[in-house]
Amino acid sequence: MLPFGGYEFFVLMAVFIGFTWLLKLRLKDPSYRIVLAVFNALFLVFFYPQPLHFFLLIGYAYGMTWLLSNVLQPAKKIWGILLLLLPMLLVKFGIKVHYYPFELNNILSFAGLSYACFRIVGYYNERRNGEPMPDVLSYFNFLSFTPTLLIGPIDRYSHFTASQSRGFSNLNEANATDGWNQLVKGVAFKFIVAECIDRYWLNIFAAEDIRPVAMLNTMYAYYAYLFFDFAGYSFMALGVGKLMGMEVPLNFTNPFLAVNPQDFWRRFHISLGDWLKENFFNPLYLFLTRKKKLKAYPLLRQNVALLLTFTLMGCWNGFKKHYVLSGLLFGLYSVVHNTYLVKSKQAGRDIVFGDLDPKWIRIISIFIMLNLVAFALYVFSGRFPLIQHS
Amino acid sequence: MKGRNTSGFFKNLLLYFCLLTALYLLYSPQNQHVKNRVGSAIQFVYQQF
DSSP, X not given: OOTTSSHHHHHHHHHHHHHHHHHHTTSOXXXXXXXXXXXXXXXXXXXSSOHHHHHHHHHHHHHHHHHIIIIIOOSSHHXXXXXXXXXHHHHHTTOOOEETTEEHHHHHOOTTHHHHHHHHHHHHHHOOTTOOOOOHHHHXXXXXXXXXXXXXXXXXXXXXHHHHHHGGGGOSHHHHHHHHHHHHHHXXXXXXXXHHHHHHTTTSSOTTOOSHHHHHHHHHHHHHHHHHHHHHHHHHHHHHHHHHTOOOOOOOSOGGGOOSHHHXXXXXXXXXXXXXXXXXXXXXXXXXXXXXXXXXXXXXXXXXXXXXXHHHHHHHTOSOHHHHHHHHHHHHHHHHHHHHHHHHHHHTSOTTTTTOOHHHHHHHHHHHHHHHHHHHHHHHHTOOTTSOOO | OHHHHHHHHHHHHHHHHHHHHHHHHHHSTXXXXXXXXXXXXXXXXXXXX
């Protein structure tokens, strides 16, 4: 059973939530993380398709983080990140290692691997030099928290443990009401709106149909489907998390109203945007800033960092042409917007819209952004017929 | 204040009625759409009763 995959999962979560609220009457706040660990472990062992795989990854990540912090201590964090990502890189690159008595790839590939790796790297980068290792239970909870196990939202370790340390106090009427509302919103988004789009809109035309009307229909339908499906999942994770007493970060807030790429990533899959900024864009920009040859070109440094960040985001989904191209497109949008901002600042005026009424600038920007995003996601979907799949 | 609570209650009631109706229409065995898979998790509920 995968999280939010069907009716049984909701029944199981209702039982978990019910027990947590009952235990609140008996236990004190510090016991909360133990209760959470028991629930997460029970879900993995009895319901998750590949529990051993997940436990092995957590063991590897914890051991490797300890090794990197206490023994290897690499001068540059990138080596640590690559070592932590090794299991996922083997899977993504399709590198097969056969070794008696098992095939390594069989224990590396499982649902939720990518998001677990996001969290593993996020924690490693968040760690300060000399900081003691986290306690095993909190680390385990952070990586295996059931509502966010499969596709996020990607939490920060410090935020997660802060929420965890508040323990049973988080189980109150206000949080329960808010959690329930988020859960209902998520169910409506994913199981009603996204399902309707998938059944009655998305597949009106065949994916191979290259008539403009068919391509435009699929492009808009896929954007709407992806948003309602993914946002629905995220709201359900947020709601169930809150009902269990944990704060899960908000992942979507009206992306259709985004006025530029920067604004879009503050509204669509927010936790991924934040993760990429903190763990890839910022270190890369810092690295480029230290290069003497690039000292005189701040705009170039920003644009290179932006393009590489979004290309990496595309590659993260898999080394398929449509994933990489969609990442490149998102990178290109950000580069163009960043250049426009810098040039407008240098010119002391808006170099595209001039003196146009801000209300109209906003409407035009939303329209342009909506279409650019819909196109990039259309490419991402693998349904864009003009790209041969590899 | 009391009036607002009452109207909120009825709004919620209407909302939940609409949501449950939509779920029923989409996932009940009466819906013959190919994507309403027989044996899917929600249809499992119907088989129990």
